[in-house]
Amino acid sequence: MEIQKRCKYCGKLFIAHTLATQYCSRQCNGKDYKRKMREKEISDYLESNPQDVPAEVSSQKSVLEQKRFLTPREAAAYLGIGKSSVYRELASGLIKAVQMKGKTLIRRKDIDGLFDRAKEYQTRTGKIHKKREYYTVSQIVNKFHTTRRAVWNRCEKYGIKKVYQGRNTFYDKALVDIHFAELIAEVDMNDYYTIDQIMEKFSMSHAAVLSFVQRNDIPRITQGRKVYYSRAHIDTFKGERENVDPLYYTYKDIHEKYKLSKDQINYYVHNYNIPNHKQGRLTIVERNSFDRIIKERMSTSFLDKEVEKRKKQKKTDKVPDGYISIKQIAEQYGITEKAAQAKTREGKLEKLFIKHRNYFNANAVEQLFNRDPEKFDVPEDYITAQKIAERFKITVHHVHGRTRQAKVPRITIKHINFYELKAVEELFGHRVPVSESVEGDSIEWITGEQIEELYGLSTAARRTLVSRHKIPSIVKSK
Template sequence: MKSKIPIKKKCEWCGKDFIAYKVTTRFCSKQCNSYAYKDMLRNQRIKLVQDSIIVQEQNETDSKEYLSPKETAMLLSVDRVTIYRYLWDGLLPCIRMRGKTFIRKADIEKMFDEAKPYQKRHKNERAPISEFYTTAEILDKYGISESGLYKIAKSENIPKMFQRGKSYWSKKHIDAYFAKKAVDASITEWYSVADMKEKFHMTTTAVYTFVSNFKIPKKRIKKKVLYSKRHVDISKGIAEPDAPQYYTIKEAMAKFHVSRDQLYHYVKTYNIPKVQEGKYVKLSKKELDELFAPPTIER
């Protein structure tokens, strides 16, 4: 029975506001209702096709003796990263041939046959913080200002304590933060802003724009900022760039024709050195080249 009380609602198809007189009304017009009904039928047909494809793939997987990580993930109803984690931890044996990984189905069954009973995880108790820096010690050791220290402590949640009117900061957390921010130890020569202005005839604004655009490594000594001389000279074209020592993830994937998961699997299995530059991870060029080098036949 229709009510005479107007109810303000939003159409579930077009999103427009409309006035309804029944709480069960979902659409503003017959046309929107028709569109929604056809969309529901379409989604049902798509789901039926997708379900049939999954069933077909599962039937094909059941008839295979050797599976890929993707097929193994489908069999165990987990994602592919989890399968690679099992391989890294040695829970599941596999064989690799020319960048392809194969897992024997019998080994999967054996893994479950030899599985240990489930054990409840116990939370690791955090060790109490016993070593602290005073504010003066941090300013002297890392060459930052007091306002800079408080800004870092707020953003990184550095633990601190007050005792007799003084602030004490967790030594472990402070050292860990500045270890991440440490500059490359191979950089020994630096330019100040004044040096760059004098040598390259630049304004102060031009210097800051230049080092920002070319991502020049820098270090701060109290209020003074220094920039890597080698990187500046290379960017200015007055010095030859060093031969690349690292591959980016995309470069390694393209050169060795492997997926991202396979590449990380090799990095962890063979302990390939890597460095973090900003948000990018780079892998050692020498070790990757040696790992993927074609085998030599001795005569």
């Protein structure tokens, strides 16, 4: 931006690069500032020592006091303010005036009357509220271990208004505690890197680290002169961690941080309904929710309650009659153990913990699953995952994965999934055993071992060849 302006001090024309620029150089700026300070000192002295006021000045004031009407320039001299301030108040309506051709007149009596009907003086930033508590800047600096400039910048960023009382500046204590809390919060070094750690681990210079975190907008925590950067974000960008949203944990991340087994992680995720979802082959768990649950679990009050709860439970090493395990439930109802755990947890069934295993009442389980065929009908052209696995000689886990990936139509009846038979046959048709193939099939089939011997291929090369060229194959039933 280039604007032609006239210097406020020397009057020369110059090119300004901002709208606020008023001087052509630093020298003019300094000289004008000194002139203003000198005039202010003179005016203050003359006000305190009226006997030293020059005769021409006193005569000018006496002349203005005798005139009934004043021009804006004379009104400014009468009030001791700038002419632009007088015009501003004329526009706002505070001072009344009459505009004639080429001249504006103000009645001196109206100027004197302004002080008779003046309103109570109010500060621009408000007043101290008696029912609220406030911090001074010095108190904020001492409590949160920061600088005065950082306090001003942070208060401006979060809109914390300042109020004045005399020469002191105050900030609302409640708002400051909320927005400054992270400056003194304990930093978990399992989740953050310092600049020195980043430099050492990735062999980067100090300037390269600053450029990297700024370019990739890495989240950070600042405490005084120390800055901590998110470990998950940096590891993701540097390829040290799988490409997972930094706001989530993988099971591997949780194990490294909290030393929990997979079963323990599953317990927390499912019992406390922590948000999670699949990302490719990984299950990712929301970071903040998991950290909060672990923190609550590790608190003394929670541990005391857990101990009392365990004391009230009946201690026995023998499984009572009428109780079955998760494995037995899965086998009985043709579902996976993971699904059985989820359903019993959803139904909030009471359980017995015996020899590191959970056992449930068989009648309560039967009522929960409610598999009585008279109470619901399954369409003829639908089949369960268990039957699909038996028919095509594959695992139930593989059935669930392939049907979900291929989006095979399914219906859920009494907590059990049934898949459309036609879509299943199209998906797994190439796996039909030889004994079930169509009679009179003229296609000649050879085994994998015969292919390897005939063409001199290794097992890996043969599998790659079949997969790359999509060569039809069938599975021979045992």
